[in-house]
Amino acid sequence: MDNNLDRFNHLLNVISHDRFLSMQGIGNEVPFFICPFNPKETLDMESIEKNLLKNLKQKNISVLNINLYDTVIEMMSKEGDWDYYNQNESKLSKKDLLDELRSLLDVEDYLVPYIEEKMNLASFKVMFISGIGQVFPYIRAHKLLNNLQKSAKNHPTLMFFPGEYSHSAVGGASLNLFNKFSTDHYYRAFNIYDFQV
Numbered sequence: 001m002d003n004n005l006d007r008f009n010h011l012l013n014v015i016s017h018d019r020f021l022s023m024q025g026i027g028n029e030v031p032f033f034i035c036p037f038n039p040k041e042t043l044d045m046e047s048i049e050k051n052l053l054k055n056l057k058q059k060n061i062s063v064l065n066i067n068l069y070d071t072v073i074e075m076m077s078k079e080g081d082w083d084y085y086n087q088n089e090s091k092l093s094k095k096d097l098l099d100e101l102r103s104l105l106d107v108e109d110y111l112v113p114y115i116e117e118k119m120n121l122a123s124f125k126v127m128f129i130s131g132i133g134q135v136f137p138y139i140r141a142h143k144l145l146n147n148l149q150k151s152a153k154n155h156p157t158l159m160f161f162p163g164e165y166s167h168s169a170v171g172g173a174s175l176n177l178f179n180k181f182s183t184d185h186y187y188r189a190f191n192i193y194d195f196q197v
Helices: 004-015 039-058 068-078 082-091 094-104 107-121 141-148
Strands: 032-037 063-067 126-130 157-168 172-177 181-185 189-191
Touching (some): 039 157, 107 141, 141 172
Parallel strands (some): 032 157
Antiparallel strands (some): 172 181
């Protein structure tokens, strides 16, 4: 998309359309969509997402909005870990901190069940996932999507992704976080900008 207005209009038109909401045109695939954006435009995309939420609400389209950074803080605070890590982060090596966070916030054992709990308590038509750049490297987008496949199949899920979602005949599909890290292969999502209504 050439500019923020084009992006916003495309996203609003697609997300509010019955074809998207009823998951038509995706075959038997999981209804996962990636909204890639240039990491330098993070603030612009946050503004677009905020305006999308406002406009979708006006159209009576309920969104379960999962910001991963906020979710991580919420999880850690609930378990009493947030204050400890705030006070002791400088005392831990980067490797030890990363290992502890990966264990504490394990996608399969803790994060996805926490998101599933939110899904079960909410009435929504679309789920947004944002903040993936803020929780890197202890949470990876492809691992999160892989583990959400069973529970997030009844409504479309849109992940706002700071980087590229690229497809090639040789390498398949990959999530290139920050346009630098291209090892996360993920094949089951659609690029929201390629989806037409």
